[in-house]
Amino acid sequence: MIRPLLAALMLTVALPAAAETVAITGGRVVTMGGAGEIARGTVIVRDGRIVAVGADVPVPPGARIIDATNRIVTPGLVASGTALGLIEVRAVESTDDRGTRKSDISAAFDAGYGLNPDSLLLPVARLGGITSAIATPAYDDAAGRELLFAGQAAAVLLGGAPMLMKRGVAMVLDMGDAGAERAGGARAAELVALQAIFAEVRDFARRRAAYDRGETRDYTLSRVDLEALLPVVEGRMPLLVSVNRASDIRDALAMAREEKVKLILEGAGEGWRVAREIAAAKVPVLLTPIENNPVSFEMLGATLGNARRLAAAGVTIAIQGNGNHREREMRYNAGNAVANGLPWQAALAAVTINPARIFGLADRIGSLEPGKAGDVVIWDGDPLETVARPVSVLIGGVEQPMTSRATELRDRYLPAITQNRSTGEKQ
Amino acid sequence: MGSAAERTVLGAGRLVGAALLLAVGCVAAAQDVGGGDPFTSTYRPAPHPPLAIVGASILTGTGAEIATGTVLVRDGKVEAVGADLAVPDGYQRIDGRGKWVTPGIIDAHSHLGVYPSPGTPSHEDGNEAVSPNTAEVWAEHSVWPQDPKFRLARGGGVTSLMVLPGSANLFGGRSATLKNVPAVTAQAMKFPGAPYGLKMACGENPKRVYGGKGRAPMTRMGNVAGYRKAWIDAADYLRRWEKWEKGGKAGDPPKRDLQLETLAGVLKGEILVQNHCYRADEMAVMIDVAREFGFRIRAFHHANEAYKIAPLLAKEDICVATWANSWGAKMESLDGIEENAPMIDAAGGCAIIHSDDGLLIQRLNQEAGIAMTAANHAGMTIARGQAIRWITANPAKAMGVADRVGTLEPGKMGDVVLWSADPFSVYAVAEKVWIDGVLSWDRADPRYQGSSDFVLGQPGQEFAR
Numbered sequence: 001m002i003r004p005l006l007a008a009l010m011l012t013v014a015l016p017a018a019a020e021t022v023a024i025t026g027g028r029v030v031t032m033g034g035a036g037e038i039a040r041g042t043v044i045v046r047d048g049r050i051v052a053v054g055a056d057v058p059v060p061p062g063a064r065i066i067d068a069t070n071r072i073v074t075p076g077l078v079a080s081g082t083a084l085g086l087i088e089v090r091a092v093e094s095t096d097d098r099g100t101r102k103s104d105i106s107a108a109f110d111a112g113y114g115l116n117p118d119s120l121l122l123p124v125a126r127l128g129g130i131t132s133a134i135a136t137p138a139y140d141d142a143a144g145r146e147l148l149f150a151g152q153a154a155a156v157l158l159g160g161a162p163m164l165m166k167r168g169v170a171m172v173l174d175m176g177d178a179g180a181e182r183a184g185g186a187r188a189a190e191l192v193a194l195q196a197i198f199a200e201v202r203d204f205a206r207r208r209a210a211y212d213r214g215e216t217r218d219y220t221l222s223r224v225d226l227e228a229l230l231p232v233v234e235g236r237m238p239l240l241v242s243v244n245r246a247s248d249i250r251d252a253l254a255m256a257r258e259e260k261v262k263l264i265l266e267g268a269g270e271g272w273r274v275a276r277e278i279a280a281a282k283v284p285v286l287l288t289p290i291e292n293n294p295v296s297f298e299m300l301g302a303t304l305g306n307a308r309r310l311a312a313a314g315v316t317i318a319i320q321g322n323g324n325h326r327e328r329e330m331r332y333n334a335g336n337a338v339a340n341g342l343p344w345q346a347a348l349a350a351v352t353i354n355p356a357r358i359f360g361l362a363d364r365i366g367s368l369e370p371g372k373a374g375d376v377v378i379w380d381g382d383p384l385e386t387v388a389r390p391v392s393v394l395i396g397g398v399e400q401p402m403t404s405r406a407t408e409l410r411d412r413y414l415p416a417i418t419q420n421r422s423t424g425e426k427q
Numbered sequence: 428m429g430s431a432a433e434r435t436v437l438g439a440g441r442l443v444g445a446a447l448l449l450a451v452g453c454v455a456a457a458q459d460v461g462g463g464d465p466f467t468s469t470y471r472p473a474p475h476p477p478l479a480i481v482g483a484s485i486l487t488g489t490g491a492e493i494a495t496g497t498v499l500v501r502d503g504k505v506e507a508v509g510a511d512l513a514v515p516d517g518y519q520r521i522d523g524r525g526k527w528v529t530p531g532i533i534d535a536h537s538h539l540g541v542y543p544s545p546g547t548p549s550h551e552d553g554n555e556a557v558s559p560n561t562a563e564v565w566a567e568h569s570v571w572p573q574d575p576k577f578r579l580a581r582g583g584g585v586t587s588l589m590v591l592p593g594s595a596n597l598f599g600g601r602s603a604t605l606k607n608v609p610a611v612t613a614q615a616m617k618f619p620g621a622p623y624g625l626k627m628a629c630g631e632n633p634k635r636v637y638g639g640k641g642r643a644p645m646t647r648m649g650n651v652a653g654y655r656k657a658w659i660d661a662a663d664y665l666r667r668w669e670k671w672e673k674g675g676k677a678g679d680p681p682k683r684d685l686q687l688e689t690l691a692g693v694l695k696g697e698i699l700v701q702n703h704c705y706r707a708d709e710m711a712v713m714i715d716v717a718r719e720f721g722f723r724i725r726a727f728h729h730a731n732e733a734y735k736i737a738p739l740l741a742k743e744d745i746c747v748a749t750w751a752n753s754w755g756a757k758m759e760s761l762d763g764i765e766e767n768a769p770m771i772d773a774a775g776g777c778a779i780i781h782s783d784d785g786l787l788i789q790r791l792n793q794e795a796g797i798a799m800t801a802a803n804h805a806g807m808t809i810a811r812g813q814a815i816r817w818i819t820a821n822p823a824k825a826m827g828v829a830d831r832v833g834t835l836e837p838g839k840m841g842d843v844v845l846w847s848a849d850p851f852s853v854y855a856v857a858e859k860v861w862i863d864g865v866l867s868w869d870r871a872d873p874r875y876q877g878s879s880d881f882v883l884g885q886p887g888q889e890f891a892r
Binding site for chain 2: 294416
């Protein structure tokens with residue numbers, strides 16, 4: 001009885017802001033959509049959605065105007081490969097919901113549950129211009145664990161409750177060093193295990209009724225894991241494979257081809273060495289373009305030129321941040337890719353429309369186009385620059401507070417310093 | 428006789444003199460409480476042509492910004508810096524127009540070489556985590572000069588760095604201050620004459636590492652008891668040596684103790700305390716511990732909460748080496764803010780942006796830019812000339828080498844970076860890096876990008892990283 005009432009209350013609270021019509025005027029609008037870049041444009045957001053974008057768009061009567069003159073207007077950034085909403089303090093286990101130690105919930109682990117819209121990390125990410133994210137499960141690497149899939153990633157919004165935008169946007173799997181470790185210590189073992197699992201899932205799909213009657217052979221996977229992998233083997237849910245070594249990337253591409261599963265590569269430290277093969281397979285890549293450190297034997301070919309070379313070969317790339325608390329650095333990572341040869345437009349695409357496309361969200365987010373969510377960021381300079389910052393962030397047409405716990409801490413302690421200093425100077 | 432030759436002779440003379448002094452120092456020191464430095468630096472910069480970088484915007488590291496100026500470097504030293512300098516004959520002329528020049532970047536907190544790449548167990552030599560007090564270990568004995576990250580850091584403009592032991596222990600051991608030059612031995616990287624640091628650690632790490640083993644320290648109060656107990660032993664050790672020395676060194680000297688030797692070096696003011704410490708309240712306790720035993724803390728590292736006690740840290744003249752972006756991995760870093768370094772600076776303190784990381788060390792300039800921008804956004808006024816000190820002059824101070832590096836002032840080591848753009852911009856890259864006047868990195872010339880032995884012949888080395 002209480003629930004409907006609560007829902008109604010929440011709606012009425014949420015409505016006034018969302019129902020507002022907002023006109024962002026005068027800015028340089030980089031739409032990342034068909035309209036390209038508009039030197040001096042207007043973006044109209046009504047009821048949380050973009051309704052018009054252009055140079056000669058009239059401001060509707062009654063619209064609240066946000067003056068973006070001399071500012072840059074972009075779509076909100078889309079962070080991929082994060083745990084935003086799933087983690088608070090890494091060293092505090094009770095605040096870390098990225099993964100499970102339970103052995104019969106592997107593929108079935110769903111990051112779309114247990115999301116925390118009150119996480120302190122969300123305002124910090126928003127202040128970096130991030131408006132949505134792919135909340136991605138991580139393996140809980142307790143000793144002796146042998147779990148092939150980390151689980152399913154979910155698309156989330158950072159504008160407060162409810163966070164969930166879309167469940168099951170990818171199935172997360174480590175290959176390479178980490179995957180081999182979980183499969184018993186060798187790459188070959190993981191590839192064989194994957195073949196066996198996919199065969200089992202297909203078998204399960206054909207014999208579900210028999211399975212429920214107990215008339216099938218014993219499967220190695222739990223029922224929930226079998227169910228969770230159905231959309232993967234049917235090619236509806238992409239397999240998000242974390243992999244770095246050139247040969248491992250080739251193995252992943254071959255596996256996907258043979259098993260007819262959709263693939264997204266993450267990491268791809270040596271991706272540039274097999275860029276043409278990745279492009280030919282039409283497989284997108286999520287990467288951290290500053291990763292040039294040969295941190296392991298699967299990363300010997302890591303280079304700052306990775307993003308540029310992948311993009312030049314025609315691979316769709318998305319640029320990631322530096323993880324959770326440091327997710328806001330994704331725009332600097334994109335800037336560093338530009339410093340190393342990636343065209344600026346391609347770098348901005350890699351933090352907006354590309355991740356939206358890769359995760360099947362391009363109908364909702366990733367560009368400033370009519371019909372899409374009113375996720376808009378207004379910047380006081382180049383969004384990829386260390387020396388620029390967002391001045392305004394809208395999610396679903398609602399202006400977000402430009403504060404975080406960190407800025408509150410700053411504002412608590414700053415006056416004592418500046419007052420002390422100015423008194424000192426007077427003396 | 429040309430002046431160039433004269434100066435070369437003079438320079439060489441000085442070098443020999445310095446080497447003699449060092450050698451004498453070692454002999455003497457071996458007899459006293461300090462123990463000396465048996466692992467003498469063998470670093471000798473190569474000869475180089477005199478150099479003039481002309482027409483660039485210059486951040487001198489002293490706080491000044493010269494809109495367009497010239498930097499002269501000869502015999503490994505900065506010779507002159509100014510807006511209207513004539514370039515003497517015979518100088519190699521570098522066109523700096525449209526570019527920026529800064530002192531070489533200095534990282535006051537690195538684990539390069541002791542946690543090298545690739546990160547295999549065979550290479551993890553940064554934490555002697557077997558006892559909460561391992562003041563007897565020296566980071567330089569773990570430094571693997573073939574760590575590929577040294578080269579990557581050079582590409583980011585880093586010319587000097589302090590390599591520290593990890594933070595598992597209350598006393599982690601001695602730091603190694605290095606020039607970031609390609610070398611086959613650690614001795615050939617050692618910053619000549621740089622004082623040692625002693626790595627200490629507050630907070631969660633020591634109590635987690637040892638408490639987890641069911642031994643002390645298990646709590647923060649256990650940490651502090653551990654420090655005080657060690658300093659009592661060190662004071663006693665120092666007294667025994669001083670007694671022997673005051674007694675005309677009659678009879679056998681006290682037996683050397685490597686652990687106490689390092690701690691006594693701190694009490695004598697010769698070794699600089701580099702203290703990993705996140706929380707404001709713990710820093711305040713450490714200041715009291717230092718006062719109790721009569722030593723000084725040179726720098727708090729990481730220090731995410733330093734801004735809460737910025738006036739105290741400024742008054743105590745303790746540097747703060749921190750980040751702009753890192754926070755939240757642990758409870759003790761939950762209150763980290765972007766403006767930490769600028770707030771220390773605004774309080775009149777010594778602010779440092781450090782890396783503690785193999786990727787961040789390649790872009791300390793950007794991290795400083797982020798902190799500077801955040802501060803100015805919050806209504807503070809931090810100029811570029813001031814912010815560059817966070818990664819040049821101030822780390823030099825924390826490392827005890829501010830008389831040698833960190834600014835572009837005549838007589839300082841010729842450690843210079845030529846940037847493609849405003850160094851705080853994400854788009855700025857280090858085009859050329861000189862160390863002691865020697866071109867050590869050239870982004871456009873593979874001859875100056877020499878990779879470490881480890882990556883030589885490995886797959887995927889066709890392109891500069």
